[in-house]
Amino acid sequence: MKTRVYTVRHLEAAGPAIDECAAILRRGGLVAFPTETVYGLGADALNPRAVRAIFAAKGRPSDNPLIVHFADAEGAFSVADHVSATARTLAKAFWPGPLTLVLPRASHVPHELTGGLETVAVRVPDHPVALALLRAFGGGVAAPSANASGRPSPTRAEHVLEDLAGRIDAVLDGGETGVGVESTVVDARGAVPVILRFGGVPPEAIAAVAGGVECATDGAKEAEGGRPRSPGQKYRHYAPRAPLYIVKGRPDEVQRALTRLMRPGNAFLLSAETAAAIGLGPDDSRCYVLGPRTDLDAIAKRLYDGLRSLDRTRPVAIYAEELGGAGLGRALADRLERAAEGRVIEAARWLAEAEPAGKGSACSDA
Ligand code: TXA
Numbered sequence: 458m459k460t461r462v463y464t465v466r467h468l469e470a471a472g473p474a475i476d477e478c479a480a481i482l483r484r485g486g487l488v489a490f491p492t493e494t495v496y497g498l499g500a501d502a503l504n505p506r507a508v509r510a511i512f513a514a515k516g517r518p519s520d521n522p523l524i525v526h527f528a529d530a531e532g533a534f535s536v537a538d539h540v541s542a543t544a545r546t547l548a549k550a551f552w553p554g555p556l557t558l559v560l561p562r563a564s565h566v567p568h569e570l571t572g573g574l575e576t577v578a579v580r581v582p583d584h585p586v587a588l589a590l591l592r593a594f595g596g597g598v599a600a601p602s603a604n605a606s607g608r609p610s611p612t613r614a615e616h617v618l619e620d621l622a623g624r625i626d627a628v629l630d631g632g633e634t635g636v637g638v639e640s641t642v643v644d645a646r647g648a649v650p651v652i653l654r655f656g657g658v659p660p661e662a663i664a665a666v667a668g669g670v671e672c673a674t675d676g677a678k679e680a681e682g683g684r685p686r687s688p689g690q691k692y693r694h695y696a697p698r699a700p701l702y703i704v705k706g707r708p709d710e711v712q713r714a715l716t717r718l719m720r721p722g723n724a725f726l727l728s729a730e731t732a733a734a735i736g737l738g739p740d741d742s743r744c745y746v747l748g749p750r751t752d753l754d755a756i757a758k759r760l761y762d763g764l765r766s767l768d769r770t771r772p773v774a775i776y777a778e779e780l781g782g783a784g785l786g787r788a789l790a791d792r793l794e795r796a797a798e799g800r801v802i803e804a805a806r807w808l809a810e811a812e813p814a815g816k817g818s819a820c821s822d823a
């Protein structure tokens with residue numbers, strides 16, 4: 458199959474492209490489109506065959522349910538069996554926007570979509586191209602991130618094509634996405650919202666609106682009737698092909714460790730401050746500079762592009778500075794940790810092993 462690319466630079470001129478993509482969705486085809494978070498791989502949510510095609514194109518495990526996207530809250534709530542006051546409050550505060558609500562599913566929702574769960578995840582994205590497509594289609598569009606399963610999510614159309622060219626019908630290229638990390642997934646069935654995946658809406662903002670919030674983001678452990686509450690959390694995710702290591706510790710120790718790791722084949726994902734401190738300039742192909750350390754918005758926007766860009770240089774390994782902090786920092790820390798799959802270097806301890814007291818430093822690198 459040849460994947461058609463529809464480039465949208467000005468929404469006013471995009472009518473024909475949007476209509477063609479809506480027609481592809483109606484026929485049961487797959488269309489990748491930009492949202493404010495990452496690109497999604499869309500299909501008609503109520504067409505089981507189309508939904509199965511999403512899983513096949515991505516190589517996604519069939520028990521990992523999909524988010525259904527709608528142009529407005531009324532549409533989103535039409536696939537729920539009932540809508541709690543919590544859900545209405547959150548929808549009012551954050552839609553359109555990077556928040557996904559998990560609700561009891563209505564009986565007409567195909568089980569292919571929900572991975573057999575009795576709940577359905579819905580959201581209204583805040584992106585003009587996504588909203589135009591959803592309006593033109595006129596129904597719910599199931600859309601996971603438009604990457605091959607396990608890979609970093611796409612924040613540009615080129616990322617989508619890197620993973621899925623020849624496997625999907627079309628890509629609507631609306632340029633780089635805004636937030637850069639996925640939506641926050643919240644179980645909104647009860648009085649207190651439960652965060653199942655950190656994302657674009659910070660926990661603090663949810664708590665402020667809902668009067669409280671709980672976290673159950675370790676989907677692998679958080680079981681409900683023997684099943685994880687957010688099945689996606691148990692799978693390998695966001696990972697580049699090269700092994701990724703997070704280097705943790707005091708800034709001076711992290712910088713010393715990184716300096717020692719500057720060997721041929723190694724690549725680095727760093728804040729502007731750390732890159733400057735160890736003498737890696739923005740033009741150095743070994744290093745991808747995410748942005749100023751305190752500018753979490755900028756870092757979120759560039760994180761997945763950074764992982765993919767470094768990967769294209771085929772490094773032996775990628776070393777990343779620890780990300781975190783309040784707000785969006787929770788989502789950043791979560792994504793980086795999952796991408797690293799437990800590979801963490803404690804700078805102080807690593808240096809002590811690499812540079813035993815009184816010894817030279819030439820021969821004991823780990
Ligand atoms: O920002 C986003 O959310 C992007 C854009 C395209 O909207 N989509 C996205 O989809 O990240 P995906 O499939 O990559 O991640 C969806 C997450 C998974 O962790 C999945 O397990 C969880 O949402 N999820 C979906 N339905 C669920 C349900 N009924 N109950 C619990 N978790 C659910």
Ligand code: MG
Nearest residue numbers: 601602603610
């Ligand atoms: Mg995903």
